[in-house]
Amino acid sequence: GESVGLHLPTLSVQEGDNSIINCAYSNSASDYFIWYKQESGKGPQFIIDIRSNMDKRQGQRVTVLLNKTVKHLSLQIAATQPGDSAVYFCAENITGRRALTFGSGTRLQVQP
Amino acid sequence: DAGITQSPRHKVTETGTPVTLRCHQTENHRYMYWYRQDPGHGLRLIHYSYGVKDTDKGEVSDGYSVSRSKTEDFLLTLESATSSQTSVYFCAISESTGWTVGELFFGEGSRLTVL
Numbered sequence: 001g002e003s004v005g006l007h008l009p010t011l012s013v014q015e016g017d018n019s020i021i022n023c024a025y026s027n028s029a030s031d032y033f034i035w036y037k038q039e040s041g042k043g044p045q046f047i048i049d050i051r052s053n054m055d056k057r058q059g060q061r062v063t064v065l066l067n068k069t070v071k072h073l074s075l076q077i078a079a080t081q082p083g084d085s086a087v088y089f090c091a092e093n094i095t096g097r098r099a100l101t102f103g104s105g106t107r108l109q110v111q112p
Numbered sequence: 113d114a115g116i117t118q119s120p121r122h123k124v125t126e127t128g129t130p131v132t133l134r135c136h137q138t139e140n141h142r143y144m145y146w147y148r149q150d151p152g153h154g155l156r157l158i159h160y161s162y163g164v165k166d167t168d169k170g171e172v173s174d175g176y177s178v179s180r181s182k183t184e185d186f187l188l189t190l191e192s193a194t195s196s197q198t199s200v201y202f203c204a205i206s207e208s209t210g211w212t213v214g215e216l217f218f219g220e221g222s223r224l225t226v227l
Contacts, residue, residue, distance in 0.1 A: 008152075034215060043202055043218030044155070089154060091216075098162055098213050099145060099170060104154040 008087060010107040019077040021106045023090035028071065030092040034100065035064060035075045038087045047075070047088075077108075085110045115139050116219040118203050124225045131190040133222050135203030137183075143206035143213060144186040146170075146178065148199040149221075155202065161186055193226045200224075 013019045025033065031052040036044035050057045050064045050073075057064050063076040073090050087107050091100040115138030125131055135144060143162055147155040147170075157170030159178040167178050175197060179187045190197055200223050204216040 032214070041220075043204075043220050044216075045218070046215050049215060091155075093213050098143065098168075098208075099157050099160050100213060100216055101157070101171075102147075102155040104152060 008105050008107045010109060012109045012111060013080050014111050015080060015082060017080055019075075019080045019084070019108060019110075021075045021077075021088050021108065023073040023075075023103050023106075025071050025073055025090065025092045025103070026101075027092065027094045028068075029095045031095045032093040033064070033066060033073050034091045034093075035062075035073075036089045036091060036102075037084075038089065038105070040086075044089060080108075080110050082110050082112060084108060116203060116205055116217060118201075118219040118222045120222060121220065122223050124227065125193055126227050127194055128192050131193050131224065131226075133188040133201055133203075133224070135186045135188070135219060137186075137205050139205060139207065139217075140183060141205040141207045141217075142183075143208055144180065145204040145206070145216065146176075146186065146188045147202045147204065148172065148197075149202060150199050158188065158201075190224075193224075195226050198224060198226045 034049040035047040038044045048059045048064050061078045065074045087105045089105045090103045117136045119134045145160040146158040149155050156172045161167045161180040177189045200221045202221050203219040208214040
């Protein structure tokens with residue numbers, strides 16, 4: 001289907017385990033970050049976002065952590081389910097720009 | 113789901129022919145974007161619009177032009193398609209009204225193959 005790359009880093013986890021997907025961003029002037037999930041043949045879908053004045057934000061089964069010191073973002077998925085299998089992208093907005101810049105993505109495979 | 117429709121969803125064309133992809137939204141959002149997605153590159157910004165007749169270039173704008181004559185429609189044109197423009201193209205919209213973009217809502221993508 002549309003989208004996903006052939007040579008993405010892959011994280012393989014067992015169903016029920018917690019998953020951690022990491023992302024290094026490039027610009028210290030970035031003030032807003034989003035995680036997207038993309039299933040095969042579909043467009044990216046919003047999971048969770050965080051602004052640069054925060055270091056942690058929680059949603060339903062997901063948590064995003066932001067470490068501005070080392071320019072690192074992570075997405076934690078609790079009790080990973082087969083439906084979580086997808087490609088995950090982080091995206092950043094650089095202050096003053098009116099568009100998101102995306103990372104290259106990580107493929108999450110959930111083993112039953 | 114955000115009301116975004118891309119057309120066509122699939123197109124095969126030959127090198128040198130013009131191609132136009134259409135993005136239509138029913139959300140009345142100010143910001144509209146065109147990204148392309150290729151293996152190993154994630155999503156890369158081609159062009160975006162922050163209002164009717166207001167557009168700006170992204171990181172991979174060469175070979176592409178855009179137009180926005182109405183709030184709801186954002187057109188991406190390849191004046192003379194090349195094989196390097198074979199890709200999946202995604203339209204996105206944002207309801208942000210300020211200078212910093214918020215969440216983007218994406219369409220389902222248009223797969224373009226240039227032979």
